[in-house]
Amino acid sequence: MHSLSFRKLAARTGAAALLGLGLIAGLAGVPAIAQSAPPVTYTVLGDSYSAGTGGGSEALPCLQSPNSYGSVYAAATGRTMLNLACYGATTTNVLERQVPFIPPTTKLVTLTVGGNDIGTGDVSLACTAAPQSSQCSAALATSLQKLGQLPTKIKELVRAIKAQVPSAKVALLGYPALFEPANMALSGYSADQVKAARLMNGAAGLLNAVIATSALSSGARYVPVAWAFAGHGIPSATQWIIGPMDPSPFVFHPTEAGYRNGYAAALRIFL
DSSP, rough: OOOOOOOHHHHHHHHHHOOOOOOSTTTTTTTOOOOOSOOOOOEEEEEEEHHTSSSSBBBTTTTBBBTTTHHHHHHHTTTTEEEETTOOOOOHHHHTTGGGGOOOOOOEEEEOOOOTTTTTTHHHHHHOOTTTTTTHHHHHHHHHHHHHHHHHHHHHHHHHHHHHHHTSSSEEEOOOOBHHHHHHHHHOOOOOHHHHHHHHEEEEEEHHHHHHHHHTTTTOOEEOOOHHHHTTTTTOOOOOOOOOTTTSTTTBBBOOOOOIIIIIIIHHHHH
Protein backbone atom coordinates (compact mmCIF):
# COMPACT_ATOMS: atom_id res chain seq x y z
CA MET A 1 0.00 0.00 0.00
CA HIS A 2 1.15 3.51 -0.72
CA SER A 3 1.43 5.49 2.52
CA LEU A 4 1.26 9.26 2.18
CA SER A 5 0.93 11.05 5.51
CA PHE A 6 -1.42 14.03 5.46
CA ARG A 7 0.87 15.71 8.00
CA LYS A 8 3.92 15.26 5.81
CA LEU A 9 1.97 16.16 2.70
CA ALA A 10 0.66 19.33 4.33
CA ALA A 11 4.12 20.31 5.47
CA ARG A 12 5.55 19.84 1.99
CA THR A 13 2.62 21.56 0.34
CA GLY A 14 2.86 24.36 2.87
CA ALA A 15 6.46 24.98 1.89
CA ALA A 16 5.41 25.14 -1.73
CA ALA A 17 2.59 27.51 -0.82
CA LEU A 18 4.95 29.87 0.97
CA LEU A 19 7.30 29.87 -2.00
CA GLY A 20 4.47 30.24 -4.45
CA LEU A 21 3.14 33.29 -2.61
CA GLY A 22 6.52 34.93 -2.83
CA LEU A 23 7.21 34.87 0.91
CA ILE A 24 10.88 34.17 0.42
CA ALA A 25 12.39 37.64 0.42
CA GLY A 26 13.15 39.06 -2.96
CA LEU A 27 12.14 36.17 -5.19
CA ALA A 28 9.13 37.82 -6.76
CA GLY A 29 10.72 41.20 -7.07
CA VAL A 30 14.14 40.87 -8.66
CA PRO A 31 14.21 39.55 -12.22
CA ALA A 32 17.39 37.97 -13.49
CA ILE A 33 18.63 39.95 -16.45
CA ALA A 34 21.42 38.55 -18.58
CA GLN A 35 23.41 40.49 -21.16
CA SER A 36 23.71 38.84 -24.56
CA ALA A 37 25.65 39.85 -27.65
CA PRO A 38 22.93 39.06 -30.24
CA PRO A 39 19.73 41.11 -29.95
CA VAL A 40 17.05 39.47 -27.85
CA THR A 41 14.18 38.20 -30.00
CA TYR A 42 12.31 36.17 -27.36
CA THR A 43 11.43 37.27 -23.82
CA VAL A 44 9.93 35.04 -21.14
CA LEU A 45 7.86 36.61 -18.36
CA GLY A 46 5.80 35.29 -15.49
CA ASP A 47 5.96 33.08 -12.44
CA SER A 48 7.92 29.98 -11.41
CA TYR A 49 6.54 27.87 -14.24
CA SER A 50 8.17 30.24 -16.71
CA ALA A 51 11.29 30.57 -14.57
CA GLY A 52 11.66 26.81 -14.94
CA THR A 53 11.70 26.14 -11.21
CA GLY A 54 11.84 22.40 -10.63
CA GLY A 55 13.86 21.80 -13.78
CA GLY A 56 17.13 21.64 -11.85
CA SER A 57 20.14 23.90 -11.19
CA GLU A 58 17.88 26.74 -10.03
CA ALA A 59 19.66 30.05 -9.43
CA LEU A 60 18.78 32.88 -7.09
CA PRO A 61 17.20 35.35 -6.87
CA CYS A 62 14.35 34.09 -9.08
CA LEU A 63 14.97 30.33 -9.00
CA GLN A 64 15.36 30.19 -12.75
CA SER A 65 16.54 26.94 -14.30
CA PRO A 66 18.60 26.48 -17.47
CA ASN A 67 16.10 23.72 -18.26
CA SER A 68 13.12 26.08 -18.44
CA TYR A 69 10.71 25.74 -21.33
CA GLY A 70 11.98 29.07 -22.66
CA SER A 71 15.55 27.82 -22.87
CA VAL A 72 14.47 24.63 -24.62
CA TYR A 73 12.18 26.43 -27.05
CA ALA A 74 14.77 29.11 -27.86
CA ALA A 75 17.43 26.49 -28.58
CA ALA A 76 15.06 24.54 -30.81
CA THR A 77 13.90 27.55 -32.80
CA GLY A 78 17.12 29.58 -33.02
CA ARG A 79 15.82 32.49 -30.94
CA THR A 80 17.89 34.61 -28.56
CA MET A 81 16.04 34.41 -25.25
CA LEU A 82 15.91 36.59 -22.14
CA ASN A 83 14.12 35.12 -19.11
CA LEU A 84 12.66 37.70 -16.72
CA ALA A 85 10.28 35.27 -14.97
CA CYS A 86 10.45 34.99 -11.19
CA TYR A 87 9.25 32.52 -8.58
CA GLY A 88 6.19 33.84 -6.78
CA ALA A 89 5.34 36.49 -9.37
CA THR A 90 1.78 37.76 -9.68
CA THR A 91 0.29 39.76 -12.53
CA THR A 92 1.21 42.93 -10.64
CA ASN A 93 4.81 41.77 -10.20
CA VAL A 94 5.07 40.99 -13.91
CA LEU A 95 3.53 44.33 -14.85
CA GLU A 96 5.74 46.42 -12.59
CA ARG A 97 9.01 44.48 -12.41
CA GLN A 98 9.32 42.54 -15.65
CA VAL A 99 7.48 44.28 -18.49
CA PRO A 100 9.64 47.46 -18.31
CA PHE A 101 12.74 45.35 -18.98
CA ILE A 102 11.50 43.69 -22.19
CA PRO A 103 14.07 44.53 -24.87
CA PRO A 104 12.64 46.48 -27.82
CA THR A 105 14.04 43.87 -30.23
CA THR A 106 11.69 41.20 -28.80
CA LYS A 107 9.44 39.53 -31.38
CA LEU A 108 7.88 36.92 -29.08
CA VAL A 109 6.76 37.09 -25.44
CA THR A 110 5.50 34.03 -23.55
CA LEU A 111 4.37 33.84 -19.95
CA THR A 112 2.59 31.86 -17.27
CA VAL A 113 0.73 33.92 -14.68
CA GLY A 114 -2.40 33.75 -12.54
CA GLY A 115 -1.72 30.93 -10.10
CA ASN A 116 -0.22 33.18 -7.46
CA ASP A 117 -2.92 35.80 -7.97
CA ILE A 118 -5.68 33.45 -6.88
CA GLY A 119 -3.83 31.74 -4.05
CA THR A 120 -3.35 28.26 -5.46
CA GLY A 121 -0.83 27.62 -2.68
CA ASP A 122 -3.47 28.24 -0.01
CA VAL A 123 -5.88 25.86 -1.76
CA SER A 124 -3.17 23.21 -2.09
CA LEU A 125 -2.28 23.40 1.58
CA ALA A 126 -5.84 23.34 2.91
CA CYS A 127 -7.47 20.92 0.49
CA THR A 128 -4.71 18.34 0.10
CA ALA A 129 -4.57 17.84 3.84
CA ALA A 130 -8.34 17.78 4.44
CA PRO A 131 -10.63 18.05 1.39
CA GLN A 132 -13.80 18.19 3.48
CA SER A 133 -12.59 20.73 6.03
CA SER A 134 -13.87 24.26 6.56
CA GLN A 135 -10.34 25.48 5.82
CA CYS A 136 -10.51 23.91 2.38
CA SER A 137 -13.93 25.43 1.71
CA ALA A 138 -12.72 28.86 2.82
CA ALA A 139 -9.59 28.66 0.68
CA LEU A 140 -11.65 27.65 -2.34
CA ALA A 141 -14.15 30.47 -1.79
CA THR A 142 -11.36 33.03 -1.55
CA SER A 143 -9.66 31.62 -4.62
CA LEU A 144 -12.87 31.77 -6.65
CA GLN A 145 -13.40 35.38 -5.59
CA LYS A 146 -9.88 36.28 -6.73
CA LEU A 147 -10.41 34.32 -9.95
CA GLY A 148 -13.18 36.75 -10.84
CA GLN A 149 -10.66 39.59 -10.71
CA LEU A 150 -8.09 37.84 -12.88
CA PRO A 151 -9.46 38.71 -16.36
CA THR A 152 -9.07 42.44 -15.74
CA LYS A 153 -5.52 41.94 -14.47
CA ILE A 154 -4.51 39.80 -17.43
CA LYS A 155 -5.98 42.24 -19.94
CA GLU A 156 -4.11 45.12 -18.29
CA LEU A 157 -0.92 43.08 -18.39
CA VAL A 158 -1.28 42.18 -22.07
CA ARG A 159 -1.93 45.83 -22.93
CA ALA A 160 1.26 46.84 -21.12
CA ILE A 161 3.30 44.18 -22.93
CA LYS A 162 1.94 45.29 -26.30
CA ALA A 163 2.71 48.92 -25.46
CA GLN A 164 6.29 47.94 -24.61
CA VAL A 165 6.83 45.84 -27.75
CA PRO A 166 3.99 46.61 -30.21
CA SER A 167 5.22 44.26 -32.94
CA ALA A 168 5.78 41.24 -30.68
CA LYS A 169 3.58 38.16 -30.58
CA VAL A 170 2.26 37.54 -27.04
CA ALA A 171 1.28 34.08 -25.78
CA LEU A 172 0.03 32.99 -22.37
CA LEU A 173 0.50 29.35 -21.41
CA GLY A 174 -1.76 27.34 -19.14
CA TYR A 175 -1.00 25.09 -16.19
CA PRO A 176 -1.00 21.27 -16.12
CA ALA A 177 -3.31 19.07 -14.09
CA LEU A 178 -1.09 17.85 -11.27
CA PHE A 179 -2.57 14.44 -10.52
CA GLU A 180 -3.58 11.15 -12.12
CA PRO A 181 -6.54 10.23 -9.86
CA ALA A 182 -7.07 6.83 -11.50
CA ASN A 183 -3.46 5.89 -10.80
CA MET A 184 -3.77 7.14 -7.23
CA ALA A 185 -6.71 4.86 -6.54
CA LEU A 186 -4.77 1.89 -7.88
CA SER A 187 -1.63 2.81 -5.95
CA GLY A 188 -3.19 2.75 -2.50
CA TYR A 189 -3.92 6.43 -1.94
CA SER A 190 -6.85 7.09 0.34
CA ALA A 191 -10.26 8.18 -0.89
CA ASP A 192 -9.69 11.63 0.64
CA GLN A 193 -6.41 12.00 -1.21
CA VAL A 194 -8.02 11.04 -4.51
CA LYS A 195 -10.83 13.50 -3.81
CA ALA A 196 -8.32 16.26 -3.15
CA ALA A 197 -6.51 15.42 -6.38
CA ARG A 198 -9.71 15.66 -8.43
CA LEU A 199 -10.50 18.95 -6.71
CA MET A 200 -7.12 20.45 -7.54
CA ASN A 201 -7.24 19.21 -11.14
CA GLY A 202 -10.65 20.81 -11.54
CA ALA A 203 -9.37 24.08 -10.10
CA ALA A 204 -6.48 24.06 -12.59
CA GLY A 205 -8.94 23.53 -15.44
CA LEU A 206 -11.05 26.47 -14.30
CA LEU A 207 -7.99 28.69 -13.99
CA ASN A 208 -6.87 27.69 -17.48
CA ALA A 209 -10.27 28.56 -18.91
CA VAL A 210 -10.10 32.05 -17.40
CA ILE A 211 -6.54 32.59 -18.64
CA ALA A 212 -7.45 31.40 -22.14
CA THR A 213 -10.53 33.61 -22.40
CA SER A 214 -8.68 36.64 -21.02
CA ALA A 215 -5.72 36.15 -23.35
CA LEU A 216 -7.76 35.67 -26.50
CA SER A 217 -10.05 38.61 -25.74
CA SER A 218 -6.94 40.79 -25.32
CA GLY A 219 -5.47 39.90 -28.69
CA ALA A 220 -2.90 37.50 -27.26
CA ARG A 221 -2.56 33.79 -27.93
CA TYR A 222 -3.21 30.94 -25.52
CA VAL A 223 -1.12 27.77 -25.43
CA PRO A 224 -2.74 24.83 -23.58
CA VAL A 225 -0.42 22.36 -21.88
CA ALA A 226 -2.74 20.12 -19.86
CA TRP A 227 -3.13 17.75 -22.81
CA ALA A 228 0.66 17.31 -23.05
CA PHE A 229 0.93 16.42 -19.36
CA ALA A 230 -1.94 13.91 -19.47
CA GLY A 231 -0.66 10.58 -18.15
CA HIS A 232 2.40 12.21 -16.57
CA GLY A 233 0.91 13.59 -13.36
CA ILE A 234 1.24 12.32 -9.78
CA PRO A 235 1.65 9.33 -9.67
CA SER A 236 2.70 7.87 -13.01
CA ALA A 237 5.46 5.73 -14.45
CA THR A 238 6.77 8.75 -16.37
CA GLN A 239 6.01 11.55 -13.94
CA TRP A 240 6.60 15.15 -15.07
CA ILE A 241 5.38 16.81 -11.86
CA ILE A 242 7.35 16.96 -8.60
CA GLY A 243 5.34 15.13 -5.96
CA PRO A 244 4.93 15.91 -2.25
CA MET A 245 7.21 13.04 -1.26
CA ASP A 246 10.01 13.89 -3.71
CA PRO A 247 13.25 15.33 -2.29
CA SER A 248 12.94 18.53 -4.31
CA PRO A 249 11.46 21.50 -2.41
CA PHE A 250 9.59 22.63 -5.52
CA VAL A 251 6.46 20.57 -5.01
CA PHE A 252 3.84 20.67 -7.78
CA HIS A 253 6.24 22.11 -10.36
CA PRO A 254 7.25 20.43 -13.62
CA THR A 255 10.43 18.42 -13.83
CA GLU A 256 12.97 18.97 -16.60
CA ALA A 257 11.02 16.46 -18.70
CA GLY A 258 7.83 18.40 -18.05
CA TYR A 259 9.31 21.64 -19.27
CA ARG A 260 10.87 20.00 -22.31
CA ASN A 261 8.18 17.52 -23.35
CA GLY A 262 5.19 19.41 -21.99
CA TYR A 263 5.64 23.17 -22.21
CA ALA A 264 8.28 23.52 -24.93
CA ALA A 265 6.58 20.87 -27.06
CA ALA A 266 3.23 22.67 -26.76
CA LEU A 267 4.84 25.95 -27.81
CA ARG A 268 6.27 24.35 -30.94
CA ILE A 269 2.82 23.05 -31.88
CA PHE A 270 0.71 26.13 -31.10
CA LEU A 271 3.03 28.97 -32.13
